[in-house]
Amino acid sequence: MTITIDNLGFRHGRTPILRSITLPPIEPGAVNAVVGPNGAGKSTLLRCVAGLQRHSGTVTVDRDPGAAPSPSGKDAVLYLPQDPxxxxxxxxxxxxxxxxxxxxxxxxxxxxxxxxxxxxxxxxxxxxxxxxxxxxxxxxxxxxxxxxxxxRRPSILLLDEPTSNLDLHNQLAMLELIRDYATQQPAVVLTTIHDLTHAARFCDRIIVLHNGAVHTTGTPRDVITEDMLREVYRVNARIEFDDDDTLALAATSAYLARD
Incomplete structure (x- = not known):
């Protein structure tokens, strides 16, 4: 199964929360992270993809004709909210x-x-x-x-901050389990996550939201840059990736200046 998101928008009253979200097709077998500062629209995007929020634009789920059906006889799309x-x-x-x-x-x-x-x-x-x-x-x-x-062996797994209540050991164990599930099922996995070092280590593709719009999307090395941290998170930092894509991020200062 593949998810395609085209020109998705969402408003709360007259306030735009998501603006013209268009993404490359989200394929099974990989973990896709949605990152960004608080209020960027990460959780809202997941709820729109799950069909829990009315929105403009389209979210299309295309099933691979050769894929095996789920045990329940239908393709499962499961959304897990942040609260346990x-x-x-x-x-x-x-x-x-x-x-x-x-x-x-x-x-x-x-x-x-x-x-x-x-x-x-x-x-x-x-x-x-x-x-x-x-x-x-x-x-x-x-x-x-x-x-x-x-x-339930879902074909699409939507996770909102799945590690938020966990200690470090269980954060790493859960993310390893999610990655294994994505590749072995294979399943489409879309998750919001705050920790950029975790996103770089466990996720194949990262979507950065900023002010309700897509700032950048791509591999961790392409997306997690010093320029992105300044523009999106308002943080000055030094970044290094080692050979196995482990991210070393050293924040040197944060500032409150806005555009």
């Missing part, structure tokens, strides 16, 4: 199982139980599988949310 799932009396295992069973009826096959167990193992939640959601931290509930998505 609520703390309920369901156990972790039950929460992920119910996510898988949406549209599949009440009968639970043994293979389904195995899929849920594998999804929990992937995100490191096997030790708390029998624990009620009320006993989990916000970061653990966010990992449950990712397991709920992956157990």
């Amino acid at each position: 799932p609520p703390a309920t009396t369901l156990t972790v295992f039950e929460s992920v199982l119910l996510a898988h069973q949406q549209g599949a009826g009440f009968r639970v096959e043994r293979t389904t139980v195995d899929l849920v167990a594998d999804a929990l193992d992937d995100v490191g939640l096997t030790p708390v599988a029998a624990r009620p959601m009320t006993q989990l931290s916000g970061g653990q509930r966010q990992l449950v949310s990712l397991a709920q998505a992956m157990v």
Whole structure:
């Protein structure tokens, strides 16, 4: 499946939030990051792509005729908001199982139980599988949310700040898992992310939003530049990439001057 975004716009009342967003086709098998300062329109763009916001322009999903159908018999498009799932009396295992069973009826096959167990193992939640959601931290509930998505094997995964409630270890583990999912499914993955070093390390393509419009898009090396940081983030910094595309970013000053 491929997502094409053409001339997308969104207004909140009379205030433009997104302006003429047009992007190259977003292909499966890669992780695409949307970055930019607070208020740039990152989360709004994801909600528009997910069909949760009325917008101008078009978002087109083209299915590869040769692609295998999802386990539910249809192509799944899943959007995960930034907030973790609520703390309920369901156990972790039950929460992920119910996510898988949406549209599949009440009968639970043994293979389904195995899929849920594998999804929990992937995100490191096997030790708390029998624990009620009320006993989990916000970061653990966010990992449950990712397991709920992956157990359904979506063809398109839209993630809004998936690492926001996680410690550094789990941030890196989650981003590695998302990258593996994108390549192995293969799936279209579009995620908002704040940390540019994480975006450079784990994402194949970066879309920079600035004042509701596309500033630049391309590979991390093409996009994350000292000029971009000055123009978009109002930060003076030194940037270096090593041979495996790991980004070293040293901010030297921030300033409040605006255009």
